[in-house]
Amino acid sequence: MNALPRFPDHVSIREVGPRDGLQNEDVILTTTQKVQLIDRLADTGLTLIEVGAFVRPANVPQMADTADVFAAISRRPGVVYSAIVPNAIGARRAVAAQADALQVFLSASESHNRSNVNMSIEQSLAQAADIAAIAREAGVCFEAVVSVAFGCPFEGDVPLDRVMDLTARLFDLGAEQVTFGDTTGMGHPALVRDLVLAFYERFPQAHPRLHLHSARGAGLANVLMALSLGVDRFDASVGGIGGCPFAPGAPGNICTEDLVHMLHEMGISTGIRLPALLDVARMLEGMLGRTVPGQTIKAGICKHLPPDGAPRR
Template identity: 45%
Template sequence: MNSLPKQVKIVEVGPRDGLQNEKENVPAEVKTELVNRLTSAGFQNIEAAAFVSPKWVPQMATSADVMAAITRKPGVIYSALTPNMQGFEAALAARADEVVIFGSASEAFSQKNINCSIAESIARFEGVARAAKEKGIRLRGSISCAFGCPYQGEVPLDAVADVVARMRDLGCDEIDIADTIGVATPRKTQAVMERAIGQFRVDGLSGHFHDTYGQALANIYASLELGISIYHSSVAGLGGCPYAKGATGNIATEDVLYLMQGLGIETGIDLDIVVDAGQYISQFLGRKSASRAGNAIAAKRA
């Protein structure tokens, strides 16, 4: 087995991916406060906004306000999801440091979600990719359903490799391999990641694991063994899985940090500040944090 990375980058996705499915409106000032707390915890990369149609994602309608209000720390990448040129222009105006484009590794998912093939969906991002390069903005590609699909079940490894290659050819600086429905287990994770590594440099690949079946931490460990050193997580485990009723979605950042701490892997992030941020947003939402480590640490303090 390879030795594990000495250092990892944790991309905090709570303010965007975590909050976008919340039914109750989360005011811009609460989102701003959350991003500011996460900035002070030491994250290098925070997914803070999405410039998508408010008709489809009402929770993200305040993205421009949030991007204008946050206290930015030099060197921190504040990312925004941009599905099209209109979204890109809005992200540019909001001074996003990175724009995120997305495609699926599942043909059935692509057809059901956006009524087009995977190849067509990624071709649509050519303009955004070109514009990002021209403006010197980082470009990140996100690949959903890389480990399984709610409609077709198994997703072929060749399909994942193909989408990674397409994202690479668009000029992505980083590519996320996402387990959208949380069905992966460690062996499957390594098989998928090995195929991704065959198409893109290992230090530009990230793991985005959902904890639907309680496997996310095990899958992160399996990815660490292959040298993957970027992981996505969400403070307090914000963000359910829209395709599995009552299922947890994103792995909680606090739990990932606790794992890394135990492995002696450097993250540059202060776990205590993240625990506070997780308790803050959970209190606002009126429910208990979904982070086991976060709740255990908070209870110990009390």
């Protein structure tokens, strides 16, 4: 009989709701609302928060005030406030706004890369090199995200060798971490297994981060597969809001509070106070004027979890 998997003792969660969540919403929150959302998220124990994106306002109007948001947030000690930057112009704006980390987005397919950032993959890699240099000069973290790593809405299956080759080039540029995005929810547990194992084989000293979606309901199943392989870094969005506005069928980020609840049930720590996170999700519902997709906000915390929502022991 095969040995049961040993799950990580602790999982790091990067909250992407203020960026990846809000960019797909029809309702554009005010700067004051965004600042309130981010400050409240920081108070839950989250230590990684994606504040916004320095992109063209005409393309993503929800992110037009990112610099103002950075200027107004109350920075909590120990919290890393990051920004998405597609090019050198965005990177310089992010550094000026005192972002702690710069994340460049590239797609694993040409079609999605052109749809998302209006560049070829090679052009994006050239921009990534410029961004890496800007980050080094500013002394901030440079990270990369590979979108549509689990499948492209335009091209279908994406070869794993292509994903790993692109990852290698990003590491060569100095990326401290590479995140793999299931941009349209095409991933399933077997594919997650294959990608994670391919990553470990190619980069045995590195740690992957997964940005998974629940567009087709497989989000937490994919997390479970990744956990069984030792992955301990994930992105998630408060309330489960968000997605990619430049890819058809891309709603449904993994919901932060649902992920935290599942991990705590499994005895895996996150450092996040679940009741406080649920309060933020309820506040977000009021800001958006609609019910968010998350399930724990509807069902509540299981009664056998401690009152503070900490992991079971």
